[in-house]
Amino acid sequence: QQQVKQSPQSLIVQKGGISIINCAYENTAFDYFPWYQQFPGKGPALLIAIRPDVSEKKEGRFTISFNKSAKQFSLHIMDSQPGDSATYFCAGELETSGSRLTFGEGTQLTVNP
């Protein structure tokens, strides 16, 4: 059963624009919500993460917005750059159960110059 749903599947943004990726989760036991960036042929790398007791977290051009009541969270990439072109995965993590990650389906982001 897919417990984290991610949209859109693909996204094309112009350089300097805002990229927005959304995720919805079902498992209310998740206690950590990371976002990963993956380039072709490489493993995922942690981009930014948030805990459910926080509604927003910003790190540089990347912001997570978290809505606990709606069980939704989103990643905003401000001033998107061609180097941001990658696949992005949201995830729910059960830290209290050995840190198992459940990934969303992924979003392929293309930032045109």
Next chain:
Amino acid sequence: GAVVSQHPSWVICKSGTSVKIECRSLDFQATTMFWYRQFPKQSLMLMATSNEGSKATYEQGVEKDKFLINHASLTLSTLTVTSAHPEDSSFYICSARDYSKNIQYFGAGTRLSVL
């Protein structure tokens, strides 16, 4: 530099042979590591949780006799694909959590091609 090292990065083998993939945590001790499988343009699917000094915990539908996991030390976990077949061709990725930094690091992945 990488804090989780995965080797090899690419392996081609004949059908029926076994392939071993290594995952090492370089800067920290990892009592728990994870193995994922990823098909092209798809998400990562957790295969198993590797526990140091004990048996791995496999996800539903993953054949434990086909995907052998050994976690003999605090810095090394291995995944052996036994009697590989073309349908086992995939991208295999390991991860380990550094609890001191609260970050889960991923290896660079191993692309397995079974002919």
